Structure formats: structure tokens, C-alpha cells
Amino acid sequence: MDNVDLKLFNKIEALNPDINTCMACGLCTATCTAGNFTDMSFRKIILMLQRGKDKEAIELVKKCMMCGKCMMICSRGINTRNILLSITRIYNEEQNI
Amino acid sequence: MNEYRILIIGGGPAGMETAYQLKNLGLNPVIIERNDKLGGHLAQWDRLFPSSDSAETLLEKLKDQTKDIEKKLNAKISNITKEGNIFHVTLSNGIKYDAAAIVICTGFDLFKAEKKQEYGYGIYNNVITNAELEDYFKTHNDKRIDEPKRIGFVHCVGSRDVKVNNTYCSKVCCATALKQACEIKDEFPYADVYCFYMDLRMFGKGYEDLYLKAQKDFDIKCVRGRVCEVSENIEGKLVIKAEDTLLGTPMKMTLDLLVLMCGMEKSKSSNEIQKMLNINNNEDGFIETRDNFSGLNLTKEKGVFVAGACTSPKTLPDTIAEARAAAMEVFNYLKVNGQPSLVQ
Numbered sequence: 001m002d003n004v005d006l007k008l009f010n011k012i013e014a015l016n017p018d019i020n021t022c023m024a025c026g027l028c029t030a031t032c033t034a035g036n037f038t039d040m041s042f043r044k045i046i047l048m049l050q051r052g053k054d055k056e057a058i059e060l061v062k063k064c065m066m067c068g069k070c071m072m073i074c075s076r077g078i079n080t081r082n083i084l085l086s087i088t089r090i091y092n093e094e095q096n097i
Numbered sequence: 098m099n100e101y102r103i104l105i106i107g108g109g110p111a112g113m114e115t116a117y118q119l120k121n122l123g124l125n126p127v128i129i130e131r132n133d134k135l136g137g138h139l140a141q142w143d144r145l146f147p148s149s150d151s152a153e154t155l156l157e158k159l160k161d162q163t164k165d166i167e168k169k170l171n172a173k174i175s176n177i178t179k180e181g182n183i184f185h186v187t188l189s190n191g192i193k194y195d196a197a198a199i200v201i202c203t204g205f206d207l208f209k210a211e212k213k214q215e216y217g218y219g220i221y222n223n224v225i226t227n228a229e230l231e232d233y234f235k236t237h238n239d240k241r242i243d244e245p246k247r248i249g250f251v252h253c254v255g256s257r258d259v260k261v262n263n264t265y266c267s268k269v270c271c272a273t274a275l276k277q278a279c280e281i282k283d284e285f286p287y288a289d290v291y292c293f294y295m296d297l298r299m300f301g302k303g304y305e306d307l308y309l310k311a312q313k314d315f316d317i318k319c320v321r322g323r324v325c326e327v328s329e330n331i332e333g334k335l336v337i338k339a340e341d342t343l344l345g346t347p348m349k350m351t352l353d354l355l356v357l358m359c360g361m362e363k364s365k366s367s368n369e370i371q372k373m374l375n376i377n378n379n380e381d382g383f384i385e386t387r388d389n390f391s392g393l394n395l396t397k398e399k400g401v402f403v404a405g406a407c408t409s410p411k412t413l414p415d416t417i418a419e420a421r422a423a424a425m426e427v428f429n430y431l432k433v434n435g436q437p438s439l440v441q
């Protein structure tokens with residue numbers, strides 16, 4: 001953890017402060033449409049970003065079907081949709097630089 | 098006339114213990130209870146965590162302590178007015194009291210399981226609540242509990258959940274779940290018993306030992322993940338979905354019986370009294386206390402005191418300790434404010 005690069009996480013966090021309120025209950029993952037046939041897990045995306053594992057996080061985000069079920073169920077009321085959208089947008093912006 | 102009454106609203110453990118201590122301090126309490134008997138939720142319970150002690154033994158002790166204290170059962174408060182430091186109280190049956198102090202001991206209501214629709218309580222026969230399981234232990238009369246081979250306990254039902262507007266932890270249900278898990282395993286030794294938890298809050302004396310006992314002696318399996326939904330398959334068995342978060346994989350499991358650990362909510366009777374006495378809610382919706390440290394038995398209204406789970410979820414030892422503290426607060430207040438027999 002000493003050398004992790006949290007630039008992407010910090011940007012997403014600035015836009016979505018609720019990203020830090022996840023308590024890893026697993027409801028988003030248990031209910032996830034994409035999770036039925038992929039390793040998609042919204043909870044893990046947050047964790048990967050917090051640990052600077054951006055590439056792994058992006059790979060998971062690509063599997064999201066934007067169905068919104070995770071937002072309906074989240075124990076902490078996290079705006080999962082906004083977070084997923086900001087990850088894609090910020091990541092794409094950085095790729096284009 | 099130099100003796101005013103101390104009105105105890107609620108005849109559960111908090112009310113009974115407060116009344117007993119007030120009487121010991123030389124005061125004259127009266128317990129107002131809306132039900133036809135004393136005891137509150139304790140009277141519905143069979144055994145108590147962490148060591149499965151008999152609930153009835155504690156109840157009988159508390160009752161015995163209050164045997165010489167006036168009680169009004171089946172009674173509600175219909176009106177309260179204040180004149181100086183004295184409360185004029187009228188009950189639903191017309192009886193009136195002049196009280197020098199009021200202690201609110203209105204306890205909690207259990208979260209209504211049907212509000213979490215995704216758990217299917219009231220829809221699927223084999224989904225029951227913690228209170229119903231406790232009743233089964235007492236009476237052994239519940240057709241839904243019929244030699245279950247696989248049993249699940251769902252923690253945090255109605256607690257720690259913004260979707261039902263209760264973000265607090267109910268404090269007692271982790272220990273209750275493990276206690277009930279051991280007890281049901283004891284009854285059905287061939288059953289596999291699973292507890293679905295997010296954090297195991299085993300903070301009190303003897304609770305961690307209960308956790309260890311559940312693992313070591315009863316083979317209770319604790320799975321870290323919140324249950325997301327419950328359905329029924331064609332054989333009529335329950336199917337639950339969760340994420341096994343320690344493995345990081347979604348899981349499905351078939352069960353014969355599912356027990357929902359319903360948490361605590363502020364009681365409806367608290368609402369009624371709060372309105373009459375103009376007392377606010379705290380951020381969790383329970384009765385607000387004067388502060389969070391040394392004013393836990395006080396409200397913003399002079400002469401109005403609180404004890405027990407009406408201010409936040411509490412264990413029984415906490416409740417009894419608070420009841421004793423509340424009695425002392427009342428005594429100190431009256432020494433300064435108006436019980437003529439105490440003013441020296």
C-alpha cells in the first residue's frame with residue numbers, strides 16, 4: 001500500500017463522496033444482473049479503486065449492464081450509477097490525453 | 098398533602114426496576130402499563146443471551162420486587178398538564194395523579210418483518226421472526242418448525258439499512274442470533290445452521306464466549322454477507338441469495354427454515370407520550386436524551402426522565418443499569434425541586 005497510485009480514486013471520490021460509505025455487505029453483488037454470468041461486483045470495484053488497482057476495476061466496470069439494481073438495494077444508499085458513470089468518464093478522459 | 102407520586106410509564110424491565118429503586122429511596126412510584134401484564138418483551142422471551150438463562154426467572158424477580166408498588170394495568174395516559182413542577186396526569190380510565198416526576202420507560206417495538214418485502218415474511222410459510230422462534234422455544238407449538246434440516250438466520254433485519262430508514266445497529270440481535278442458533282441446533286442436532294451476518298457484534302461480557310461455543314460445540318456456520326432476497330422453489334423450500342463476501346462470490350442456498358433477526362424501533366407508545374410532553378426524537382428516531390454521556394436519563398423537560406430502550410436499542414443489563422441510574426436522578430432532582438418530604 002506504500003506505493004499505490006490513488007489518482008483515479010481521488011477524482012472519483014471528489015465527485016462521489018458516498019463511495020467511502022460502503023460497508024461491504026455484498027447486496028450489490030448478490031443482486032447484480034451481470035454477476036450472474038461474470039465476476040462483476042460493484043463492491044469490488046470500489047475496493048479495487050481504493051487500493052489503486054485501476055486496471056482491474058476498469059475491467060469489471062466494462063461488464064456492467066447499467067441495470068441499476070445495485071442502486072435500488074444498497075444498504076448505505078450509495079449512488080452506484082453515478083459512481084459507475086464517473087469511473088468510465090474519467091478513465092476515458094485520461095486515455096484521450 | 099406532602100407526597101406527590103412518581104409516574105413510571107411502561108411496566109417492562111426498565112419500568113419495574115426504576116419503580117423498585119424509587120421505592121427503596123423512599124419515594125412513591127406508580128407503574129402505568131398499557132397491557133394486561135407486566136414484563137414487556139421479556140415476558141415473550143424464553144432464554145436470554147449470552148448464557149441462555151431463563152427469562153422467566155428474571156421476570157419473576159423483577160415482578161417480586163414490585164409487588165408492593167401500585168400498578169395500573171390496561172391503562173394509557175390520556176392527558177398531562179404541568180403546573181409549576183407538578184404534572185397533572187389523567188389515565189384512560191379516568192384516574193388522576195399529581196406527579197412530581199415522570200419516568201418514561203416505553204421500550205421498543207420489534208421491526209415489522211413484512212416491511213422487508215424481499216425476505217418474504219408473511220408470504221412464505223417457513224420465514225419466521227426471532228420473536229416467533231423464541232415463542233416456539235417456550236411453547237413448542239409452531240407447525241412451521243418441523244424437523245428442519247437446513248436453517249438460516251438473517252442478521253440486521255430492519256437495522257443498518259437506509260432502505261428502511263433505520264441506519265443504527267440494534268445491538269442485541271447478533272448475540273440473539275447465535276444464542277438461538279445454538280438452541281435450535283440443540284433441538285435438531287442433524288440440522289445445518291447458518292448465520293448470515295455483516296459484522297458480528299459480540300461486545301458484551303460472555304458474548305465472545307457464546308460465539309466460540311457456537312462454532313466449537315454447535316458447529317454454527319457464520320457466512321459474511323447480507324441476505325439479498327428469498328424465494329420459494331417448486332418443492333416449497335426457501336432459496337436465499339447473498340454474496341459470500343469473504344470468498345467474493347455470489348451464492349444461493351436452499352433452506353427449510355429462515356429466521357429473521359428483527360431489530361428494535363422506537364415504540365408507538367413512546368410517540369404518544371413524547372407528543373404530550375413535547376420531547377423530540379434523536380437522530381435514530383428514539384427519544385432524545387439531554388446528552389450522550391452523563392445526561393442519558395434526562396430529557397430537555399424538567400421533571401421528565403427516561404430509562405431503557407426507549408432512547409436507543411439496549412441489552413437487558415444496560416436497561417437495568419439505566420433504570421437504577423434514572424431512579425437516582427429522580428431522587429436528586431426532587432431533593433432540589435419540590436418533593437416536600439425530601440427537602441431538608
Ligand code: SF4
Pocket residue numbers: 028031032033034035040041042063064065066067068069070071080
Ligand atoms: S448496474 Fe451494473 S453493477 Fe449494478 S446491478 Fe446492474 S449490472 Fe450489476
Ligand code: SF4
Pocket residue numbers: 021022023024025026027028029042043073074075076077078
Ligand atoms: S450494497 Fe452498497 S454498502 Fe453493500 S457492498 Fe454494495 S456498495 Fe457496499
Ligand code: SF4
Pocket residue numbers: 252253254256257265266267268269270271272296297298358360
Ligand atoms: S447487533 Fe448484529 S444483527 Fe443486530 S443490527 Fe447490530 S450488527 Fe445487525
